[in-house]
Amino acid sequence: MRSHSAPAGMHPREFVTFIAALMGVNALGVDLMLPALADIGRDLFVTEANHRQWVVTVYMVGFGIGQLVYGPLADRFGRRPILITTLVGFVAASIFAASSATFEALLAARLLQGLMSASTRVLAVAIVRDGASGRQMARTMSVAQMIFFIVPILAPTLGQGLLALGPWRFIFYALGMFAAFVLAWTLVRLPETLPVARRVPISIASLKQSYRLTLSNRFSVGYAAAASLTFGGIIAFVSSAQQIFVDEFGAGQRFAVLFALCAGAMGMASFANSRLVERLGTRLISQSAVLALIFLSVVHVLVIEWGWETLISFMVFQALSMTCIGLCGANFGAMAMEPVGHIAGTASSIQGFITSIGAVLVGSAIGQSYAGTTLPLAIGYLAIGVAVLVLVYFIEGGQLFRPRMEPR
Template sequence: MKRSAAASEMHRHEFVAFVAAVMAVNALGVDLMLPALADIGRDLSVTTPNHRQWIVTMYLVGFGAGQLIYGPLADRFGRRPILIATLAGFVASSIFAAGSTTFAALLGARGLQGLMSASTRVLAVAIVRDRFSGRQMARTLSVAQMIFFLVPILAPTIGQGLLVIGPWRFIFYALGAFAALVLAWTFVRVPETLPPERRVPLSLTELKRSYRQTLTNRFSAGYALAASLTFGGIVAFVASAQQIFVDEFGAGSRFTLLFGACAFAMACASFANSRLVERLGTRLISQSAVIALIGLSVAHLGVIAAGAESLWTYVLFQALSMTCISLCGSNFGAMAMEPVGHIAGTASSVQGFITSAGAVAVASVIGQSYNGTTYPLAIGYLCIGIAVAVIVAFVEGGRLFRPRLIDG
């Protein structure tokens, strides 16, 4: 009873901080080991440099698959018990990863980590949707994502620091320790946000009905698909960042700072979105960002074609592109969720699976095309921007830059 009373006192600032911490479990799962990819490759006899990217992408394979599971479970049993179980599973899989002696075992552990952390994406969105909708939901997600995007700024530096005091295995122990802290926070302070009367029976008929509603609503499915492409751009950058910064441009110890600069641009964009979205709307901001991404990609390709690409032009274009992608992310997520809020857990699962599976496909194509230059990433971003613009135009029925009632 004391725990319930304490949990009921969770105010908005703590709520946002908790959502950000839940999301940060996933962010750290992706970014913390980036400085260690070369060490892992040497220690586990990975002879092809591009194959090191699978340490990131295998995590996202598990992350995408797991999201189909947790939404229906969270809609039936509530958000809190599912979050507790999967955070405990993440701690265990982190210990398994730390003890891996072969590359195959590590990839298996990474898939399991992703499977466990999939709940963090589903439940973060569902928990926010339980309390907010429309522009308020977009604003809350933007504030949480602003904190969340600060994690990639610090994560590689923390990872580098861990490598100073020990082997790459320390990084996985650190991941487990952070998840354990979030688990303790959940136990002590976090209430259940889904009341019993809103819970959905766990049945094949209900699942089919919820899946059908999520996939046949063009706003839900369309914006989830658009989000998958922009998220794919982020994953492609993260997976190839160590090769581009260190191998291509010789950034060496500056890698963590330069990677952090690009992540900082995303955090700034999320902060700006949280301030502007209730005034300007999710559509105006996200659609403007897509057009800007296309323009930046064309300009970047022009610089590469002219032979003028350098470390600093790459950082500039990457940071600006990540700004555009960040302005799309939380807004696409809010617009995708708006018409299916009554089945938020299951809808978040389906949308999360679409987003993650699409992102893995996009990132794999771009990342495995890395050829020692930034050209594959730049052309990939241009294709992403054009494809997203086409999807948004279809979803909106040609009503671009004009608000709808669904915009909240």
């Protein structure tokens, strides 16, 4: 098994762990406060339960918009200075969130957190792409995501632990402390991965060319759009999980454990993908996962309609659906980057914007449809699966399950 391509001075295992920690800044930014949403709503006088979901979705809006900025900056000035600056900004935004006196102020702080954490997604992809491509890139990202998915497994439990020690504001201080740790790791261990010779000056002409190359390539924009749909399924679950587990199934004390089991399924899927992708290829794995998601969603809708839905049935279907989504994410991302690796920073920004904003729209539409049952989530997953399958069919020129030549 080939080793992961790491920057000079970093062991491959340290590099993968660093990428996972970098991605973890964003994961904690989404998941750590989930157990506190009810406390936040009560403390800041949020009367409508579904409005608490905006603590997650506003963050993701900032996350999506910010990605448009950091790619060109990283291609011009290098990866390190942009990452250092935005991690400092994330720490400041976390302190702002912790001191918020109104729900509107908290949402503003969350928007700023999202804007700052957007660099972690862009630069994680760009730094990995600086040294790898194709199946090797997918394998590296899968291993990083496997470690990264431990974060949502542990995050609600950590959030509940912080709530046991003090008010919900402690959670935002903890976010700032973790970002400060990653900042210190960056300063001490991460070298610059983009040589001066490969840097691209920022100009209208160069940006137009990069946007044209990224948006005119059907694999680049198509797989970014496919990733946005599957990511939207994650946002829909995350934003409504507290209501489903606590309000619908009355599993308040077990929320962290139940959420962890569903998130853990994605971690196992990423682990499996990291072991299989170089042998089977990104297309075979992701397309099989999409078909499985459609089948699971159809059965889940029928179970709900027939009145058989229980906490156990929901857990089974949700975990299996998250497994399918986990098998799509890293592979869609790697395939989207294949034809635009020479402009990895800007391309990652554009693709990240498409993926994140599209996911917010999809996830919010499903999450805000919650009305006391899991049916909107099941129907949403079915719609996502069908839409992704149709999209992939057109991306691949009407050919499914036919492996193309992929960089190894």
